[in-house]
Amino acid sequence: MSKIIAITNQKGGVGKTTTSVNLGASLASLGKKVLLVDIDPQGNTTSGIGVNKADVQYCIYDVLINDVHPKDAMVDTAIENLKIIPATIQLAGAEIELVPTISREVRLKRSLQLVKQQFDYILIDCPPSLGILTVNSLTAADSVIIPIQCEYYALEGLSQLLNTVRLVQKHLNTTLQIEGVLLTMFDARTNLGMQVIEEVKKYFQQKVYQTIIPRNVRLSEAPSHGQSIITYDPRSKGAEVYMELAKEVIAI
Ligand SMILES: Nc1ncnc2c1ncn2[C@@H]1O[C@H](COP(=O)(O)OP(=O)(O)OP(=O)(O)O)[C@@H](O)[C@H]1O
Numbered sequence: 001m002s003k004i005i006a007i008t009n010q011k012g013g014v015g016k017t018t019t020s021v022n023l024g025a026s027l028a029s030l031g032k033k034v035l036l037v038d039i040d041p042q043g044n045t046t047s048g049i050g051v052n053k054a055d056v057q058y059c060i061y062d063v064l065i066n067d068v069h070p071k072d073a074m075v076d077t078a079i080e081n082l083k084i085i086p087a088t089i090q091l092a093g094a095e096i097e098l099v100p101t102i103s104r105e106v107r108l109k110r111s112l113q114l115v116k117q118q119f120d121y122i123l124i125d126c127p128p129s130l131g132i133l134t135v136n137s138l139t140a141a142d143s144v145i146i147p148i149q150c151e152y153y154a155l156e157g158l159s160q161l162l163n164t165v166r167l168v169q170k171h172l173n174t175t176l177q178i179e180g181v182l183l184t185m186f187d188a189r190t191n192l193g194m195q196v197i198e199e200v201k202k203y204f205q206q207k208v209y210q211t212i213i214p215r216n217v218r219l220s221e222a223p224s225h226g227q228s229i230i231t232y233d234p235r236s237k238g239a240e241v242y243m244e245l246a247k248e249v250i251a252i
């Protein structure tokens, strides 16, 4: 069975990209066939997994706008079983260019359907906005993972996100589900982190993953080496928790 999961939260810097790269690498190291789709013009997943943007021939922009077949935009990564459709800054224009096009919300869905069966998991790293690129992602996805940072204001903006999910469910993708809510950047030294965990669990209940991602400096270093935590420092706490998360995702 193959599953498309959008990793989304319009709040910036909550761990979407860190989760896409490291969950993707963990799933691949457990033998799953994984495709990462970078649909954020910042292209952090692309560089974070070691793809040099200057070498990219076709990116997700070409898939969305120029009808390039997704298999022609896919590139291998250093990890077996892990491929990526990269994003470059070219994608920044897509929000505007998509506006007048026909079926603009379903373009990603149509493209990914062409390759879905080749993968166990397709993970889409969304940008920090609720614009047309995120709507395309939610329309293409079977489910969403929502990373929430264990910080004050963590829940702010969530109702807007859930509202967008509901609108997409109503009009574009009736079977879209919440795959899980992931607590990120937990710092055990503060009471605040515990409070956020309690609040998020009260709200999302059994949807919250048991695995909580702590703050881990190795996780923040890995992207500058173009590596996932699984290859950068497989013995780190960061690697351990993302492997645990991958097992939870597989078990669902
Ligand atoms: N568990 C963690 N421990 C330490 N640093 C982390 C952790 N998770 C993420 N970071 C760091 O926090 C910053 C933001 O994380 P990330 O880029 O994954 O968030 P994002 O939601 O994708 O951001 P954006 O909204 O800009 O796309 C990055 O510098 C990242 O390396």
Ligand SMILES: [Mg+2]
Binding pocket: 016, 017, 018, 040, 044, 125, 126
């Ligand atoms: Mg990101």
